[in-house]
Amino acid sequence: MSLAGFFQHLVNALSLGGIYALIAIGYTMVYGILRLINFAHGDVFTYGIYFAFYAVVLFLMPWWVAFVFSIFATAFLGAFIERIAYRPLRNAPRISALITAIGVSFFLENFAIVAFGGRAKSFNPQTGIYPTSFLNMINIGGVRIPVLTFITIGIVIAALVLLIWIVYRTKIGMAMRAISKDIPTTKLMGVNADRVVSFTFMLGSGLAAIGGILWAMKYPQVYPYTGMIPGLKAFIAAVVGGIGSIQGAMVGGFILGISEIMIVAFVPSLAGYRDAFAYAILLFVLLVKPTGILGVEVSEKV
Amino acid sequence: MNTQTMLKIEDLHVHYGSIHALKGISIEVETGQIVTLIGANGAGKTTTLQAITNLVRKSGGKVLFNGTDITHMATHHIINNGIALVPEGRRIFPNLTVHENLMMGAYARKDVEGIKKDLDWVLTLFPRLRERLKQLGGTLSGGEQQMLAVARGLMTRPKLLMLDEPSLGLAPLLVREVFQIIQKIREEGVTILLIEQNALAALKIADYGYVLETGRIVMQDTGQNLLKSDDVRKAYLGVAIT
Secondary structure (H helix, E strand, O other): OOHHHHHHHHHHHHHHHHHHHHHHHHHHHHHHHHOOOOOOHHHHHHHHHHHHHHHHHOOOOOHHHHHHHHHHHHHHHHHHHHHHHHHHHOOOOHHHHHHHHHHHHHHHHHHHHHHHOOOOEEOOHHHOOOOHHHHOEEEEOOEEEEHHHHHHHHHHHHHHHHHHHHHHHOHHHHHHHHHHHOHHHHHOOOOOHHHHHHHHHHHHHHHHHHHHHHHHHHOOEEOOOOOHHHHHHHHHHHHHHOOOOHHHHHHHHHHHHHHHHHHHHHOHHHHHHHHHHHHHHHHHHHHHOOOOOOOOOOOOOO | OOOOEEEEEEEEEEEEOOEEEEEEEEEEEEOOOEEEEEEOOOOOHHHHHHHHOOOOOOOEEEEEEOOEEOOOOOHHHHHHOOEEEEOOOOOOOOOOEHHHHHHHHOOOOOOHHHHHHHHHHHHHHOHHHHHOOOOEHHHOOHHHHHHHHHHHHHOOOOOEEEEEOOOOOOOHHHHHHHHHHHHHHHHOOOEEEEEEOOHHHHHHHOOEEEEEEOOEEEEEEEHHHHHHOHHHHHHHOOOOOO
């Protein structure tokens, strides 16, 4: 493989891995605080794409306004799900919350079929959903790479930096870190724990919306099950990186994205098994380091 | 000086499933005093504090704080009304720095100047914390963690500071230091409700004390009188009565 060819695969891998990372963070933050695997997260991702789609097609917003609108709408959807589906079960056995999460996932998928229709909607620039110039090719050393790939990488990096800043440099981020270790003691600091949990869901869902829009620009369509495979892979990324760890989710996302692209690039005959690599990596990590790459032993809460 | 009741607990009941952990206890804490609640393991001391702050559900009774009914108030509202609980086992945030731990205590406060002043005050009370501000809470020694827990509680600027076994697991020298600091805090005008297994040390500094046995108050008197009481001496101070 030529160096230029390798570079092409590398930027592809980074953009895909970055999207996995954005989604994985939502899983890992919720798990870090509530010890709940939010199975509806992949569907929240799908709704992010739908919100952006309808904002442009139905409400005729300029594409960038629509994207920002979608991020906030999805953030509120995430917080709303937590409020009505998970909060009432805060003191219930954890298995009840888990089953509820699966229920919410089914509900969102089927509601999307009813509300938006089961047929895929086209998410391509001809419909005005984003500028056609995003698909212009940049020529780098003989390989042509679409501008969109670089935009994706740029937005992912900006979102990750913003997230790290929120978690480590703001007051609400401090409360998120505190609450992930000890909910009752955080309440004893006069913190409204429910509000911190809501904020966490908003943050995770907003990132999922960003990931969703980037995903839909890359694979230009949306249907009610769009989020299933990327949601599952992002969940695997979160586990591979060490669930509960934000940095772990980032590392896991990039590992998954890079290996998926590179294995297909180097051994094209394996292209049909693309989705299986994620599981192979998962099995390997679980065997070698069950807590994930950056994970630490999580003591059960009493 | 006319004393005034700050905290009034009436007929408090708590059930854990079928276990009746608190069987109707009544406690009063006067403003400016140190009141202690002593008793053996499992008597219900920690449960009492958790019930006051609504970390466990009360099955009956009433809690008044400066005349306000806080029986069913959410935990964070109770704290922001002026009650702080320094929980058993310190429960500092190991993944936050010492400075962040202290700022968690001031989380709901908006008075930037007051926070600065209080931070300075607690760092004067516990000078060792000042050297460790940038360190993660989890890297502190047991004694330092206890000091951080108390300092963090003070950062909420409480009118009433409730301490759950502050001497637990500390070396004798440190225990003495902790009790000296408790008295210092009271001198600053903070009322204190102290829970202790170390009955001797607690009663020595307490104005008033309650003895809790399997969910019931079995005795109450001034600290001095309880120290002299034969029953207390036998049961809690390990003194042979001849």
